[in-house]
Amino acid sequence: MxxxxxxxxxTAPVDRRVIKAMSSFLGENFGNTMSLHYFGQESKIALEQSRNTVSAFINAQPNEIIFTGSATESNNTVLKGIAFANKEKGNHIIISSIEHPCINESAKWLEKQGFKITQIGVDRYGMVNATDIRNAITDKTVLVSVMHVSNEIGTIQPIGEIGAICRERGIYFHTDASQSFGKIPIDVKKMKIDLLTASSHKVYGPKGAGLLFVREGIKMDPLLHGGGQENGKRSSTVNIPAIVGFAKAVEICKKExxxxxxxxxxxxxxxxxxxxxxxxxxxxxxxxxxxxxxxxxxxxxxxxxxxxxxxxxxxxxxxxxxxxxxxxxxxxxxxxxxxxxxxxxxxxxxxxxxxxxxxxxxxxxxxxxxxxxxxxxxxxxxxxxxxx
Amino acid sequence: MEKKICAGLYTQKVLETFKNPHNYGKIKNADGIGKVGNIVCGDVMWLYIKVSKKNGKEIIKDIKFETFGCVAAISTSSIITDLVKGKTIEDALKTTKDNVIESLGGLPKIKYHCSVLAVDALVEAIHDYFFKNGKSIPENLAKRHKLIQKAKDIIEEKYKKWAK
The missing domain is CATH 3.90.1150.10 (Aspartate Aminotransferase, domain 1)
Structure with a gap:
């Protein structure tokens, strides 16, 4: 049948063109990006080229992109990392009622640590009203997180509007763009997005790669401490084949x-x-x-x-x-x-x-x-x- | 029980039963009807029985089900009809959730409640038959009926807000 x-x-299958781009990094180009020698250098070059590709795609700077292992990891990093790094500013986080479990569960966990979470409801179409966000902001609010497109019902949220409200109030705005990245245009500058999550396997790249856009100057603690990769924001030996594949997938999306x-x-x-x-x-x-x-x-x-x-x-x-x-x-x-x-x-x-x-x-x-x-x-x- | 079953995955027997369920539909002029489950939780099972006498004993001559629910709910409904059709009422009442699960080659743990639902529907259908015909209800059956009704009330209370 x-x-x-x-x-x-x-999830989606990996595009053949992506597999082709990845293949040498599974074989001869296996180096660790942190190594000084030839093998390390080759990997490091591929990593930075990939960073250039994906940052340009959302109108960000290369140094504003952190590669992670998944969208779940990116979302966990944002909620926990922003909450803990900005404690002196406040302890209040706003999310929508239709977020992915990785946002919901992270928020629940933060609540146990003493942070305050507000969930904003949606209308019958699953749409968040930006005014509701405005009304929920307090002087203790440090982060607003609303997904760009619902993974279940596909509703596109008024991200630009919410971004403008948050920017005006000096509050960080994060959007989980796992379902929109590579499918509809995203411009982090125009939409006033401070933090953005995206995933490789939803755009015909391999599983095991995600990204986190963190606007320059934003204070965020890492989730993974260690060797200081990804500008100290995400320690782990860099998964070069997956990241090269992710970047190739983005390049194809951009064209098609x-x-x-x-x-x-x-x-x-x-x-x-x-x-x-x-x-x-x-x-x-x-x-x-x-x-x-x-x-x-x-x-x-x-x-x-x-x-x-x-x-x-x-x-x-x-x-x-x-x-x-x-x-x-x-x-x-x-x-x-x-x-x-x-x-x-x-x-x-x-x-x-x-x-x-x-x-x-x-x-x-x-x-x-x-x-x-x-x-x-x-x-x-x-x-x-x-x-x- | 076999160990190869993991949560969320159904055995071949479950899938076959789901694909070709036995004895579904209504029995007109049923002697007993058992209605269990709750639309809010997502599983509703109705069992119809037709009773007749054989060698002086009451047997379940015919049994049919109507079920709204998941793969497991439909499979357990079908299997319980197979398990008790032609049996004496006395023997039918000995059917346990484990009989249902075993007959399906296993169920994911999270779906065990579907096997309970099937047994409950049978108990309710037989209780209904006794009650409707003014027969004296065995103590054990009365007890089980009471428990099922109690659980039903709790669930209805739990989901009241959402169901309105």
Whole structure:
């Protein structure tokens, strides 16, 4: 059976061009960037070239980029590193209610250490209102962190607006751009971003590389102490193959981002339009302010895990925010934050497209999914006609 | 139990059962119906039984389920119908969650509650049959019924805010 991958928001395959760029750094160019000899020098040059590429991509300076091991590490570093380095200024951090668990859990941990956390809610489209951020800022606030694009529902947040408010008040603004970096333009200067997280494997680079943009002059403690790599901000032997791959992936995104976005937007429109024809369904996330690769819908009185597994039997890979698929058996905090009812949240399905998604794959999904929904509702005690 | 199961991964038997569940649907004029679970938590299981007499003993002649829920919930629903169909009521009541789990070749730990739900649905269906027919309810069955109802109330209370 042909496999159709529609879970790109989770992770993506590495582009062949990236593999090619990486290969020599897995073999002959293996040096440690901290070594003085030829081998070290070669690696160091590759590292700094990579830094140049990714910094230019978001209009930052090379010395403002720290390579990390993952977006999770970048987000942990920001929350903990900013909180501890700016204690004398204040102890208050603002985040949104729809952040990725690595932000939520870091914030929870900081709360245990005595810091104060405010969570800002979202509207029914999963959108943060910048005014709510403004109103939540106190003279003790040191950091505001709002993700650029939701990994679950794809809503694009008003990052520029929030950035302007924070800059005006002299508060650091961080955005987790894991789902937007490489997909829509980011300009850290224009958007007044102080700290930014991005990930390699979401943009067809290898796993095990992330980045953290830290605007020059910002006080931040490192998470990892050691040999002082990455300007003392992230000790660890530098993962050169992954970073070279990440930079190559960024280079490709820079060239292809615009046309790719337009192509995916068309497929997105087709998917949403046709899937909303299913009775008792609805769109999760914003209808307009939405990343082009994300489709997330609820189908009342279906259960997400069952949907995903049925689709898998037809070779289609998607994901869900349903409670039953999570390790905690709690439904997605993002869907709950948008005010979905339980019977809607349980039946949510995320379809995320990418570089190799073809229209005929979308057509196949459109043929199969309504059948699956019908069957799941057939087995259920809640009959479709009861909810029309 | 086999050790190869890890959380989040289903056995082949679970997946096969989920793909082709047995005995789903309604029984019109069922002799007993067991309704367990809660829409807010995501699992709702309804079991219908038809009872008849064989050699002087009451047996479960037919059993069907309707389930809203995850892969595990649908699989445990199907397997419990297989386990008790044709059995005497007395024997059916001996079915445990471990029988259900074993018949599926194992379940991830986090899904064990689905096996409990299946057994509870059966207990409730049999209790309903006794109750509806004015039969005297065995002490043990009455006790189990009470516990299931109590757990139901707790869950409904817990999710009240969210469900409104």
């Amino acid at each position: 042909k496999k159709i991958y529609l879970d790109y928001a989770s 981002m615009r046309s790719e976005n337009a192509r995916l937007a068309k497929l997105q429109k087709k998917l949403i339009k046709n899937l909303l024809k299913v009775k008792n369904s609805g769109l999760n996330g914003h209808p307009g302010e939405r990343i082009a690769n994300n489709v997330n819908l609820w189908f009342a009185f279906t259960e997400g895990e069952s949907l995903v597994m049925q689709l898998d039997m037809y070779g289609i890979a998607c994901s869900t925010g349903s409670a039953c698929s999570s390790m905690t058996l709690e439904p997605s905090h993002v869907l709950i934050a948008t005010g979905l009812r339980p019977e809607q949240a349980h039946g949510s399905l995320r379809i995320s497209m990418g570089r190799w998604t073809k229209e005929k794959e979308i057509d196949y999904l459109l043929k199969i999914l309504p059948k699956i929904i019908k069957r799941i509702r057939e087995i259920s005690p809640f009959k479709e006609e009861a909810f029309v």
